[in-house]
Amino acid sequence: MNAPSQLQQPQMYRVKDWMRTHLFNGTGNTILTVLVVLIAGFVLFTVIRFVFIDAEWSVVSVNKRLIFLGRYPKGEEWRLWPPLWAALGLIAAAWGTWSSLSRRDILWLLLAAVFILVFVAHGTEGLLFGGAVVLAAVLYAGVRLSGTDPTMRSRLRLAIIIGWIILLPGTIVIITAFDGVQPALWGGLMLNILLATFGIGFALPLGIALALARSSSLPVVKWFSTAIIEITRGGPLVAWLFIARFVLPAFLPDILNTDVIVNALIIVILFTGAYIAEIVRGGLQSVPPGQREAADALGLSGFNVTVFIILPQALKAVIPALVSQMISLWKDTTLFSILSFTDALGGAKAAFSQAQFVGRQKEALIFIGLIFWAGSFGMSRISRRIEKYLGVGSR
Amino acid sequence: MIHKRILLILAAMAVMSLIAVACSSDDEDTEAADTGSKTGTLQTVLDRGTINVGVKDSQPGFGNLEPDGTFSGIDVEYGHALAAALFNDKNKVNFVTASAANRFELLASEEIDVLIRTTTWTSSRDIDLNSSFTVTTFYDGQGIIVRADSSIQSLADLEGSTICVTGGTTTEVNLEAKLGEAGIAYTGLVFAGDAEIVEAFIAGRCDAWTADKGNLAGQRANFPADAGGPDSLRILPETLSKEPLGPVVRDGDTEWFDVVQWVVLATMAADELGVTSGNVASMSANPPGSAVANLLGASFDGGAINGFGASLGLSPTFMQSVIGQVGNYDEIYNRTVAPIGLARAGSLNASWTEGGLIYAPPIR
Incomplete structure (x- = not known):
């Protein structure tokens, strides 16, 4: 008859002991624990009440199309x-x-x-x-x-x-x-995803090329690359996008002047490329000079040394910074709404401007925030995976 | 060292030649632009086969993006009317979302052919911004809205209050000027858009908010029920300013200006003459008078057809397309502005025959 209670007691004591030693050891910590529990409970209560009772998610469900596709034509x-x-x-x-x-x-x-x-x-x-x-x-x-x-x-x-x-x-x-469907009618989340994918896909090679050019010993190549990096990094992205829309068309030859979205993409790729170049340059500097000397001693050509010895080590060292630059680009795609595109954020803004959804901007903006968080979180998980695969930090 | 110097000189030469090439291509560009402007906006639009119209995406009744991704509102309807006049197809129009900040840039850079975005006709915009205002499609005026149970009854009661206003608009400037003149001290709270202001007002961050009365009436009609609904709001009787809204084109292209102006005026004339989308077919076949015949490009009593459409560079029967596909001013107004709670009767936007300001010069 006594056996079960004796078995249970150590467990009970363990929880109690743990709580006593970690949460309630002394007056100060007890007060802190109570305060934290109260605040956490309040936050949780507020969030749950908002999500399930106060919020009217119809602003999102009715405008689903606007948020995901913008002005993309039906059919x-x-x-x-x-x-x-x-x-x-x-x-x-x-x-x-x-x-x-x-x-x-x-x-x-x-x-x-x-x-x-x-x-x-x-x-x-x-x-x-x-x-x-x-x-x-x-x-x-x-x-x-x-x-x-x-x-x-x-x-x-x-x-x-x-x-x-x-x-x-x-x-x-x-x-x-x-x-x-012509680019002017692309919109919604689809536009954000396309822009981010294109931006990342082209900015990464451009950034690597700029970084290599900047650390080159040829003065013209070096100055050219330095000029591009410093000029594009010198202005805010919003200003560059305005230039892409209203200034660039006056200078570009007609062949390149096909669509606003092309101009804007060129600017975004240059902008992100410049930041990536500086990140990669940091990586290049982290490779010990002995690596290049050893490769030279083995008789590898300059190209092979860079591609097979230096770059892999340099890129591996800067993966977290590269990914955070990409996450930043993913979120910066919402700036395209100032160029008269209706991206996901623009669609949400139009949604809560509709007469029947006045005052429902919380729901719309929270939904957009959730989407962008999911994208950023996904990228960050993938980056952890790549680091694990390459064995970064485990040597 | 010599090697390096040669490289430097070569680089300098390369840069110079690049600049030279850039300059010469610039010259070509300006020449092309010159010849481009000589052909005129009308020809450009006709060649392109669609008209580009800058509209607003966030004001119910005027220019608003609907859940299915299409635009609605009186400004949008006039975009459709222009397309119907030019191409006999009201859907040959590209709408471009114009913001308060970039609308005149869009117009100046020829990305849009006409700007119809609740834009107030002011002398400075008309003269300094190289834009021309065609006709007023909606006479608005700035008002102030407060809570119905508020103690604020007139402008003088605004002393010491906090007023929400949209930044970068004529509204903000008017508020400052009017209350400044009257010596009323207030705190202005500037927001980016109407939705943000409503949110702030509901949260009690301001005692009053100011915007064009057309806008205020729409916001009042749709004021959320859980915040008190329309009856909890009251619009002050004073009108702070005149806000005539209408389509805007670039300066210096009278041909295109005439087209935009007369398509709009003709919808008003159709309203006066009683031509509607319902009866336009029978009216064209058998016009009741020469005024209607002139408007629709039809022959009255076997007489000659008036050259109204042809002299604009359009089809003689362009107004049959406009009225048939879009409607006259009254139909457009009742479809777009009336549902947001702004009745036409008794307002400035009633026909001149009913005491309003909507007045079309004769077509003959």
Whole structure:
């Protein structure tokens, strides 16, 4: 009869002891603990009351289209699904070959998918999105199972890299070709994603090139690169975007002067490229001079030394800074709303300006904040993965 | 050392030649621009096949982005009317979102052909900003709105109060001027847009907020019920300013100015003459008088057809397209501005025959 209580007692004591030693050891800490619990409880209560009682999420659900697609014309949505399927598939395959999903990752992804299926994509959209998720899961599993063979794995990796390189221009072609949708009507979250992808895709190589040029011993190359970096970093992005829209068209030859979005993208790529160049230059300086000397002694050509010895070490050292620059670009894409584009934030602003949603800007802005947080958090998780894969900090 | 110097000289030469090339291409550009302006906006628009119109995306009744991604409002309807007049198709229009900050830049850089964005006609904008105001489509005036149970009954009661206002607008300047003249001390709280102001007002951060009365009436009609609803608000009787709103074009292109001006005026004339989208077909086939015949480009009693449309460089029957596809001024007004709580009857925007200011010169 006594046995169970004796078994339970140590556990009870353990919790009590832990609480006593960690939370209530002394008057000061007891007061602090009580205060923190009260504040946390109040915050939690306020958030829950707002989300489930006070908030009217109809401003978001009615304006879903405005937030996700902006002014994108009706009847042309089909153009967006193939790129989305391809992108999700490529992400899944890439994740499968280079890394693996932890239980926590799977939980997050499932939560995101369920959230989208319950609140965002219904009916046909839900089916199409669900299909994309299933495709991604199948590709991930397939790649995990077949990728154990090293030659197979390297072939897969090559295919995935080629896939990514094709995907970017392919998306643009699918959206615009055959009487498609011109850039002026791109909008919503789709525009933010396209701009961020293009910005990152082109700014990274440009930044590396600028960094190498700046540390070059040829004076002209060096000055040119330094001038580009210092001039573009010298002004705020908003000012540069205004210049892209209202000043640049007067100077550019007609061939380059095709669309505002092209001018603006050039500016964004230059701007991000300049910051990335300085980050990469920091990485280059972190590589001990002995590395280059050793490579030279082995008789490697200058090109090979840079590409195979210096750059891999330099880039590896600056991954966190590079990713934070990309996250910053992802959020800066909302600045495009000043160029008369209706991006996700612009769509939300238009939504809470509608007569029936006056005073509902909290809901709209919180939803947008959540979307951008999800994007930034995802990038940060992927960056941790890359660091782990490359063994940064574990040597 | 010599090697380095040669490199330097080469670099300098390269830079010089780049500058030279840039300059010469600049000259070509300006020449091209000159010939471009000679062809005129009307020809450019006709060649392009669509008209670019700058509108607002956040003011119900005037220019507003709807949940399906399309624009609505009286300014937007006039964009459609111009497209109907030019191309006999009201959908051949590209709307560009113009903000208070970039609207005149968009117009000057020829990204838009006409700006219809609740823009107040003032002397400085008309003269200094190289823009021309065509016709007033909506006569507005600045007002002040307060809580219905507030002790503020007139401007004098605003002493010591806090007033919310949108920055960068004529509204902000008028408020300062009017209350300054009257010696009323107040605190101005500047916000970027109407939605932000409503939020601040509900939160009690200001005692009053000021905007054009058209805007205030719309905001009042849609004031959230949980904040008291429309009845909890009262618009002060005073009007602080005159705010005539209408389409704006670039200076120095009279041909294009005439087109925009007369398409708008003709919708007002159609209202006076009783031509509506419902009866335009029968009126064109069998006009009741020469005024209607002139407007619609039809023949009255077998007489000659008036050259109104042709002299504008448009189709003689362009107004049949405009009225048939978009409607006359009254129809446009009732479809867009009336639903936000601004009745046309008895306001400045009633027809001149009913004591308002909407007046179209004769078409003959």
